[in-house]
Amino acid sequence: MNNFIHPALFFILGAFLIPALRGRIRQIYLLIVPALAFYSVLSMNTGVYGEINYLGFNIIMGRVDSLSLIFAHVFTLMAFLGVIYGLHVTEAEQHIASFFYVGGSLGVIFAGDYLTVFIFWEVMAFASTFLIWFRREPASLKAGFRYLLMHIFGGILLLAGIFLHYKNTGSLAFELIPKAGAGFAEYLILSGFALNAAVFPLHAWLPDAYPEATVTGAVFMCAFTTKTAVYVLARGFQGFEVLAIMGTAMTIYGVCYATIENDMRRILSYHIISQVGYMVAGVGIGTALAVNGACAHAYAHILYKALLFMGAGSVLMMTGTSKLNELGGLYKYMPLTLIFYVVGGISISGFPLFSGFVSKSMIVAGAGEAHHPVLMVLLLLASVGTFLSVGLKLPYFAWFGKDCGLKPKEPPANMLWAMGLTAFLCFFIGVYPKALYDLLPFKEAAAEYHPYSAPHLSETVQLLLFTGLGFFLLLKRLQPEAKINLDFDWFYRKLIAGFMRFDQKYIQSFDSGWGELYRKAGLRAMMSIAGFFAWFDRWGIDGVVDNAAYGTIWIGDKARKVQTGNLQNYLAFAILIIFVIVGINWFL
Amino acid sequence: MNWVNLIQYLRDNMNLLKRALYLLMAATIIFDIFMPRHAAHFFGDKIPGFWSLFGLVCCVLLIRIMKGLSHTVLMKKEDYYE
Numbered sequence: 053m054n055n056f057i058h059p060a061l062f063f064i065l066g067a068f069l070i071p072a073l074r075g076r077i078r079q080i081y082l083l084i085v086p087a088l089a090f091y092s093v094l095s096m097n098t099g100v101y102g103e104i105n106y107l108g109f110n111i112i113m114g115r116v117d118s119l120s121l122i123f124a125h126v127f128t129l130m131a132f133l134g135v136i137y138g139l140h141v142t143e144a145e146q147h148i149a150s151f152f153y154v155g156g157s158l159g160v161i162f163a164g165d166y167l168t169v170f171i172f173w174e175v176m177a178f179a180s181t182f183l184i185w186f187r188r189e190p191a192s193l194k195a196g197f198r199y200l201l202m203h204i205f206g207g208i209l210l211l212a213g214i215f216l217h218y219k220n221t222g223s224l225a226f227e228l229i230p231k232a233g234a235g236f237a238e239y240l241i242l243s244g245f246a247l248n249a250a251v252f253p254l255h256a257w258l259p260d261a262y263p264e265a266t267v268t269g270a271v272f273m274c275a276f277t278t279k280t281a282v283y284v285l286a287r288g289f290q291g292f293e294v295l296a297i298m299g300t301a302m303t304i305y306g307v308c309y310a311t312i313e314n315d316m317r318r319i320l321s322y323h324i325i326s327q328v329g330y331m332v333a334g335v336g337i338g339t340a341l342a343v344n345g346a347c348a349h350a351y352a353h354i355l356y357k358a359l360l361f362m363g364a365g366s367v368l369m370m371t372g373t374s375k376l377n378e379l380g381g382l383y384k385y386m387p388l389t390l391i392f393y394v395v396g397g398i399s400i401s402g403f404p405l406f407s408g409f410v411s412k413s414m415i416v417a418g419a420g421e422a423h424h425p426v427l428m429v430l431l432l433l434a435s436v437g438t439f440l441s442v443g444l445k446l447p448y449f450a451w452f453g454k455d456c457g458l459k460p461k462e463p464p465a466n467m468l469w470a471m472g473l474t475a476f477l478c479f480f481i482g483v484y485p486k487a488l489y490d491l492l493p494f495k496e497a498a499a500e501y502h503p504y505s506a507p508h509l510s511e512t513v514q515l516l517l518f519t520g521l522g523f524f525l526l527l528k529r530l531q532p533e534a535k536i537n538l539d540f541d542w543f544y545r546k547l548i549a550g551f552m553r554f555d556q557k558y559i560q561s562f563d564s565g566w567g568e569l570y571r572k573a574g575l576r577a578m579m580s581i582a583g584f585f586a587w588f589d590r591w592g593i594d595g596v597v598d599n600a601a602y603g604t605i606w607i608g609d610k611a612r613k614v615q616t617g618n619l620q621n622y623l624a625f626a627i628l629i630i631f632v633i634v635g636i637n638w639f640l
Numbered sequence: 641m642n643w644v645n646l647i648q649y650l651r652d653n654m655n656l657l658k659r660a661l662y663l664l665m666a667a668t669i670i671f672d673i674f675m676p677r678h679a680a681h682f683f684g685d686k687i688p689g690f691w692s693l694f695g696l697v698c699c700v701l702l703i704r705i706m707k708g709l710s711h712t713v714l715m716k717k718e719d720y721y722e
Contacts, residue, residue: 522699
């Protein structure tokens with residue numbers, strides 16, 4: 053059977069038709085494209101398709117196996133939900149950008165060689181930058197440039213790694229890299245991937261850019277960039293211990309910052325770092341259970357994180373602010389948004405019956421079974437922080453707390469439908485985890501794992517309930533503040549601004565001083581040297597030439613006067629000359 | 641059934657909600673004491689009620705430490721970068 057149609061084709065080719073359509077027809081078209089892509093993923097068979105030999109490189113566009121299928125499955129599903137959420141947007145360019153973005157990430161998922169990975173990697177980076185810029189605020193413009201520069205930097209790391217890897221091995225095939233065989237080239241590739249996965253300390257672009265994106269764009273962005281990175285890490289770098297440690301550090305780092313942040317979408321962004329940390333840790337632990345957990349968590353995370361961004365985006369769109377200190381008491385006006393958001397909140401926190409419970413626990417159990425008790429406890433600590441910020445603090449201060457006086461309406465129907473559908477999926481995965489587990493790459497390990505065991509239920513409920521108790525005890529301490537917190541973006545925002553100031557003050561003043569010196573002293577010296585040469589030219593060279601000419605004229609003039617036309621004078625002159633010659637001859 | 645009325649009802653009867661939550665907490669700890677335990681990977685898995693204490697302590701420490709760190713080092717005005 054050879055029924056492989058690359059799902060990225062639907063999005064990338066489909067994007068060109070969007071500007072030609074209007075109104076209702078465009079909306080239907082926008083829904084059909086991801087639906088077709090989703091169908092093409094469902095009807096795919098495993099195998100290798102689209103193999104091209106180009107300039108001696110073996111290019112593989114379509115490697116289909118269980119690992120690429122689960123990511124393609126959730127990506128096309130998410131694209132469908134994201135399109136519903138953004139259906140009210142009339143600007144064609146926003147839809148085009150998100151289609152290219154989704155197409156790029158699907159291209160990476162099915163790529164079998166590094167060259168294809170790199171090309172689609174860059175398509176993603178550029179397309180997603182437009183999702184930030186289209187918000188058309190000065191802050192978004194700047195944040196978009198920083199985002200793009202960081203991703204170009206990551207792309208260069210990746211490309212450099214690919215070149216060195218090719219030089220060493222002579223192959224561009226994108227396969228699992230054995231840990232013993234990993235050298236400088238492979239670690240360069242790893243860092244390029246890690247930047248997109250927002251691995252500490254290459255993470256600051258994420259909470260910097262996502263809160264500045266458009267309401268609908270952020271829903272796309274939170275799903276694709278980091279999870280594509282999780283996929284490539286799972287493809288190439290299973291069992292790298294550095295990932296297990298960095299991933300666990302990310303989970304803690306994210307929740308720490310989310311505790312003190314004020315902007316809703318920034319809190320959620322820090323929780324992307326935290327949740328992606330679980331997946332990176334799962335990949336790093338590298339056992340069948342842990343890698344399964346990473347994939348399952350990526351699947352569940354895409355849905356509930358999109359739901360959370362949809363909820364926060366709705367509040368931002370309807371009230372005009374996403375700052376918690378300016379919000380409060382919205383439950384009277386946006387109760388449906390609240391309910392959908394809370395479903396996302398308890399899914400990410402891992403409440404029983406919701407998706408986080410069946411996916412996150414796989415990674416934690418993977419850490420336990422691989423005898424990493426420290427990692428396991430730290431991952432559980434991070435889930436305390438997750439419930440604290442996303443499940444309690446954010447909804448409490450946005451929908452309850454003090455009444456802010458705003459009276460927003462519920463968002464448009466399409467946004468509510470998108471949230472409702474996503475919320476249903478989060479619940480569905482929670483109560484029927486087999487639907488998700490059947491998609492996992494290691495089927496045997498997935499069949500052996502049962503999330504609804506007594507110890508796991510007891511542990512989770514205890515953690516969550518007592519986190520809630522801690523929250524209400526310290527509610528006053530958590531009061532949101534209209535401030536921002538420093539993160540690693542300080543290095544490229546303040547330090548570079550400082551360097552620019554240093555540059556203006558010292559380097560530029562040296563440069564302009566040098567210019568001034570040159571203008572004053574150098575130019576004058578040159579002018580006087582030039583003046584000397586001009587003088588020499590005029591009086592030296594010209595003098596010799598001109599005087600020779602003057603001399604000829606003078607002699608000619610005198611000679612002319614000799615020729616008087618008087619025969620006597622000629623004779624007398626001739627005789628005089630004869631006398632002179634004879635005289636000279638005689639004397640000598 | 642209106643969602644707003646339900647939420648409003650719960651807000652007006654906070655004591656009811658609190659009592660229900662306290663009951664739930666007590667019930668989980670009692671469940672944890674009598675729960676069959678096997679395949680523990682961590683010493684805490686063997687102590688009844690360990691994860692309750694862990695959740696509460698971690699939550700309090702997280703808020704205290706991060707708010708402290710924020711107020712002393714990390715927190716800046718919103719126009720800091722402009």
